Amino acid sequence: MSKLVKLKKGFDIKLVGKAEKKIVDFLPVQTFAIKPTDFIGMQRPKVVVNEGDIVKAGAPLLFDKAMDQVLYVSPVSGEIVEIKRGEKRKLLEIKILADKEISFESFQKYSEQELKSLSKQDALAQLTKGGVWPQFIQRPFGIVANPSDSPKAIFVSGFDTHPLAPDLSFTLKGMERFFQAGIDVLKKLTTGIVHLNVNADSEGSSVFSKIQGAQINSFSGPHPAGNVGVQIHHLNPVSKGEIAWTISPFGVVQVGKLFLEGIYDASKIIAITGSEAKITAYTKTYLGACVDKFVAGNLVKEHTRVISGNVLTGEKINKDGYLGYYHNQITLIPEGDYYEFLGWMKPTASKLSYHRALGLLSFLTPNKEFVLDSNVRGEERAFVQTGVFESVTPMDILPVYLLKAILAEDYDEMEELGIYELVEEDLALCEFVDVSKHPVQEILRKGIDLIQYS
Amino acid sequence: MKFLRELLDKQKPLFHKGGKLENLYYLFEAGETFMFSPNHTNGIKGAQVKDAIDLKRMMITVVVAMIPCLLFGMYNTGHQHFLAVGETAGLWEDFGPKMLLGLQLVLPIVIVAYAAGGLVEAAFAVIRKHPINEGFLVTGMLIPLVVPASLPLWQVALATIFAVVIAKEVFGGTGMNILNVAMTARAFLYFAYPAQISGDQVWTYLGDKAPVDGFSGATALAVAYNAGVDGEQVSTALASHNSVLGDGLFSFVNLFVGWIPGSIGETSTLMALIGAAILIGTGVASWKIIVSGFAGAYLMGLIMNAFAVNEYMAMGPEYHLVMGGLAFGVVFMATDPVSASQTETGKWIYGLLIGVLTVIIRVTNPAYPEGIMLAVLLMNVFAPLIDFYVVKANKKRRLQRATV
Known part of the structure; x- marks a missing residue:
C-alpha cells in the first residue's frame, strides 16, 4: 500500500548557487580519503593497511573491532600515502593516491x-x-x-x-x-x-x-x-x-x-554549489574525493567556507579537505567573521529569516535566492521564544522539551519524548531558526550518545 | 563606524581573561554587541548558516509594539490632568501643554525603571558571570506602562529592583523565570504600597492644583463595581460618571479609545490592539494567547450575565474587554513566552483561563477592582502544569503507537 503524505511544516532555505544540470570535468582528483570520524558509532577502528601499500578499489582499509565483520574499503585503487592520526592517536584519515585507471577487487x-x-x-x-x-x-x-x-x-x-x-x-x-x-x-x-x-x-x-x-x-x-x-x-x-x-x-x-558487476564502485556524481562558486554544476568523482580541484580557481572570493555536504548538516573542511563519506555535494559560502554595526536592529531584506520580527523583510520575497554567510547572527541565550521549533518539525515531537531533557540528562524523559526517532538532520532546521542560537544538533547527538551507551 | 570599532578593539584586551577589568567582561560585551553584531561564525559541524533573527531583535520588536501605548499614555496623562483641574474640556485643545506634562511625568518613570532594572541586570551579570539579558529591554518599558503617573519614583525603582531580582535573577535570568517580571513589579507595589496604586485618588495627576468641584478620580472598574453594589445599571452609571467634566467620559467609545484615568499605558484598548497587530504580524507573540485571552473574558462575561444577581454581573460582556488593563495585560503580559504556556495547545488554555479569571476577580472580589494582574500571575504559576499535561499527551500518543 503506497502512501501519499502531505507535510505543511518546515522551511525551504533558498540559496544562490544551485548546480546547473550538466556534468563538468575538473582536473582529475589525485587523492581520496576515508575518514573514520564520518561513521557515527564507530568505536575502535583498526587499520589493516600500512603507508606505502598498494590497494585496489574495494580492498579493506579498516574495520571496527566492535563489529569486525563489516569492512571499510578503499574507494579507488592506488597507494596508501598517509594514515593521519590526531591526539591520542585518534585515527583521522586514510589517504589514497589514486591510479589513473581504477582497478577493482x-x-x-x-x-x-x-x-x-x-x-x-x-x-x-x-x-x-x-x-x-x-x-x-x-x-x-x-x-x-x-x-x-x-x-x-x-x-x-x-x-x-x-x-x-x-x-x-x-x-x-x-x-x-x-x-x-x-x-x-x-x-x-x-x-x-x-x-x-x-x-x-x-x-x-x-x-x-x-x-x-x-x-x-x-x-x-x-x-x-x-x-x-x-x-x-x-x-x-x-x-x-x-x-x-x-x-x-x-x-x-x-x-x-x-x-x-561484482565490484565495489564508489564513483558518484556530486554537486558543486553555493554563492561563492564560479562554476556551479555536477561533476563525476569517487567517494571521499579531495575537494582541492573543485575549489581551486573556482572561488569568487578567497575568504570562503568550504562545506562538505549542505549548509544545514554539512561539515566545514579545508580547501584541500576531503568529501565526507555520506556527502554528495560541496557548498561554498562566504565566511561571516565580520562585525556589523547595529546588525541586530538594522532592517534587512538581504538576510534570510524564517521569522518576521522587526526589520526582517525576507518574508516579503519568498522565492528570492539568498547569499548566506557563516555568521552566527547573534549570541547564545536561554530558550525564550516558543512554538518555533514545532513549526519547522513536521513530526509529532516537541523539540524544546526533548532538548531540555537532554541538557538535564533525564533518560526517561528523552525516551518518552521520542529521541529514538531523531538524528541530527531531523532537527537541523531548528538550529537554523533558533532565536537563542543553540547548537541543537550537537545537543541531540549528546542525548543519543547518552541513551545509546547507557 | 570604523573609528568606533577600532576603539572597541583597542579596549577589548582589558576585559579579556588576564586583563585589568576582566570582571567587567560581560558589561563590555553587552555594550559591544549592542553596537556591533559579533563576528562569531558557526562551528565545524552543524548548521553552517543561521537565521538573521536574534533575541535582541525579538525584544526590540516588543518594545516598538508598546510605543503606541506609551505615546497615547503620555498624552492621556496630560489630558486627564487638564480635564480634572477644569482647564480644558476639548480632547485636542492644548495639545502641546498636555503632551509636555505627560512627558514630564512619564519619562522619569521610564528612565528610572530602565536604570534600576539595568543596574540589577548588570550587577548580576558581573557577579554570576553571564551575558546581560535582553529581557530587561521589555521589562523596563512594561513597568512604567502599568503604574499610575503619580507614582513616586523611588517606588518605581524599588519595585523594578524587587521584580528583577526576585522574579527573574534568582531563577537564573531571562528564560528561566516563572513569573512575568513586570507583573511581579506591579503586584509588589500593589501589596506593599496600596495607597499609591489603588483607590480613587492616584489615577489622575493633579499636581498642586485643586480639581473642579464634584470631580471623582474613580476608574471605570470602580464605578462598575459600585454600581453593582448600589443596584444601578452599570452602563447608566458609567455614562453619568464625572458629568461635571463633560458628557460621556466613560462612554463605550471613550473606554475603547482610552481617554480615561488609569495606569499610564493600559487605558487604551485601541493602542493595545495596535500593539497586538504588530506582535502578531511579526510573529513575536502568540496570537493564540491573545485571541483566547479576549475570548475567555467575553465568555466569562456572558456566563456572568446568565447568572446575574447584581447589576455588575449583568453588564454587557463587551465592557469587560475595554475597561481596566485587560487588553494591555493580554497583549503584552500574558504573551511573555517565558512565563506563558509553551506548548501550542497549552497556549489556548492558558489564554482562555487568564480572560476567565480576570472577569471572575473583577466581578466577585471586593478587594481587587482589577483582575488581570492576579490572573496573569496565577496562570504563570499554572502554565507549567498545563504544559505538563500537554506534553504527557504527546508521550502517550507515542506509547500507544508502539503497542498497536
Whole structure:
C-alpha cells in the first residue's frame, strides 16, 4: 500500500548557487580519503593497511573491532600515502593516491535471475565484505547498522530537500538497473517492507518510476520532507526496542553494482554549489574525493567556507579537505567573521529569516535566492521564544522539551519524548531558526550518545 | 563606524581573561554587541548558516509594539490632568501643554525603571558571570506602562529592583523565570504600597492644583463595581460618571479609545490592539494567547450575565474587554513566552483561563477592582502544569503507537 503524505511544516532555505544540470570535468582528483570520524558509532577502528601499500578499489582499509565483520574499503585503487592520526592517536584519515585507471577487487557476480534466489546469508556476506555496508544506517541512533540485526523495515528517501541539494534524478540517471538490483537485495534483509519515498512535488525521478518490489510512497512539502527520519515517522515510526534501517539511493546503486558487476564502485556524481562558486554544476568523482580541484580557481572570493555536504548538516573542511563519506555535494559560502554595526536592529531584506520580527523583510520575497554567510547572527541565550521549533518539525515531537531533557540528562524523559526517532538532520532546521542560537544538533547527538551507551 | 570599532578593539584586551577589568567582561560585551553584531561564525559541524533573527531583535520588536501605548499614555496623562483641574474640556485643545506634562511625568518613570532594572541586570551579570539579558529591554518599558503617573519614583525603582531580582535573577535570568517580571513589579507595589496604586485618588495627576468641584478620580472598574453594589445599571452609571467634566467620559467609545484615568499605558484598548497587530504580524507573540485571552473574558462575561444577581454581573460582556488593563495585560503580559504556556495547545488554555479569571476577580472580589494582574500571575504559576499535561499527551500518543 503506497502512501501519499502531505507535510505543511518546515522551511525551504533558498540559496544562490544551485548546480546547473550538466556534468563538468575538473582536473582529475589525485587523492581520496576515508575518514573514520564520518561513521557515527564507530568505536575502535583498526587499520589493516600500512603507508606505502598498494590497494585496489574495494580492498579493506579498516574495520571496527566492535563489529569486525563489516569492512571499510578503499574507494579507488592506488597507494596508501598517509594514515593521519590526531591526539591520542585518534585515527583521522586514510589517504589514497589514486591510479589513473581504477582497478577493482572482484567479488561474486550475480545475474538478475540469480539475485531472486539469493539467500540472506550470502547477501550479508557479500555486503559486509564488499564495502557497501556502511551505507546501511540504523534507526535509532543513526549509526552504521549491525548486520546481525533484523530490521522491521528498510527506508530509502528518493529525494533530498536540503538547501542546494543535488537532484537525485539527475545524479542517478542511467542507474535504473543497479537500483532495481539493489532493492532486490534489500528485500532479503528485512521481513518487513522496503519503502522507497519519492517527491510528490516534482515530476518524479525516472529512476524510480519502474522500480518493483518496494512500496513507493510520495511526500510533499517543504524541507525536511526529504529527510528519511521524517518519512519514517509518518510511515512506520521507530519506538523503543525497534530497529529500522535506512540507506541512501546512492547506497542502493552501490549495492546493485556490487552484485551485478561484482565490484565495489564508489564513483558518484556530486554537486558543486553555493554563492561563492564560479562554476556551479555536477561533476563525476569517487567517494571521499579531495575537494582541492573543485575549489581551486573556482572561488569568487578567497575568504570562503568550504562545506562538505549542505549548509544545514554539512561539515566545514579545508580547501584541500576531503568529501565526507555520506556527502554528495560541496557548498561554498562566504565566511561571516565580520562585525556589523547595529546588525541586530538594522532592517534587512538581504538576510534570510524564517521569522518576521522587526526589520526582517525576507518574508516579503519568498522565492528570492539568498547569499548566506557563516555568521552566527547573534549570541547564545536561554530558550525564550516558543512554538518555533514545532513549526519547522513536521513530526509529532516537541523539540524544546526533548532538548531540555537532554541538557538535564533525564533518560526517561528523552525516551518518552521520542529521541529514538531523531538524528541530527531531523532537527537541523531548528538550529537554523533558533532565536537563542543553540547548537541543537550537537545537543541531540549528546542525548543519543547518552541513551545509546547507557 | 570604523573609528568606533577600532576603539572597541583597542579596549577589548582589558576585559579579556588576564586583563585589568576582566570582571567587567560581560558589561563590555553587552555594550559591544549592542553596537556591533559579533563576528562569531558557526562551528565545524552543524548548521553552517543561521537565521538573521536574534533575541535582541525579538525584544526590540516588543518594545516598538508598546510605543503606541506609551505615546497615547503620555498624552492621556496630560489630558486627564487638564480635564480634572477644569482647564480644558476639548480632547485636542492644548495639545502641546498636555503632551509636555505627560512627558514630564512619564519619562522619569521610564528612565528610572530602565536604570534600576539595568543596574540589577548588570550587577548580576558581573557577579554570576553571564551575558546581560535582553529581557530587561521589555521589562523596563512594561513597568512604567502599568503604574499610575503619580507614582513616586523611588517606588518605581524599588519595585523594578524587587521584580528583577526576585522574579527573574534568582531563577537564573531571562528564560528561566516563572513569573512575568513586570507583573511581579506591579503586584509588589500593589501589596506593599496600596495607597499609591489603588483607590480613587492616584489615577489622575493633579499636581498642586485643586480639581473642579464634584470631580471623582474613580476608574471605570470602580464605578462598575459600585454600581453593582448600589443596584444601578452599570452602563447608566458609567455614562453619568464625572458629568461635571463633560458628557460621556466613560462612554463605550471613550473606554475603547482610552481617554480615561488609569495606569499610564493600559487605558487604551485601541493602542493595545495596535500593539497586538504588530506582535502578531511579526510573529513575536502568540496570537493564540491573545485571541483566547479576549475570548475567555467575553465568555466569562456572558456566563456572568446568565447568572446575574447584581447589576455588575449583568453588564454587557463587551465592557469587560475595554475597561481596566485587560487588553494591555493580554497583549503584552500574558504573551511573555517565558512565563506563558509553551506548548501550542497549552497556549489556548492558558489564554482562555487568564480572560476567565480576570472577569471572575473583577466581578466577585471586593478587594481587587482589577483582575488581570492576579490572573496573569496565577496562570504563570499554572502554565507549567498545563504544559505538563500537554506534553504527557504527546508521550502517550507515542506509547500507544508502539503497542498497536
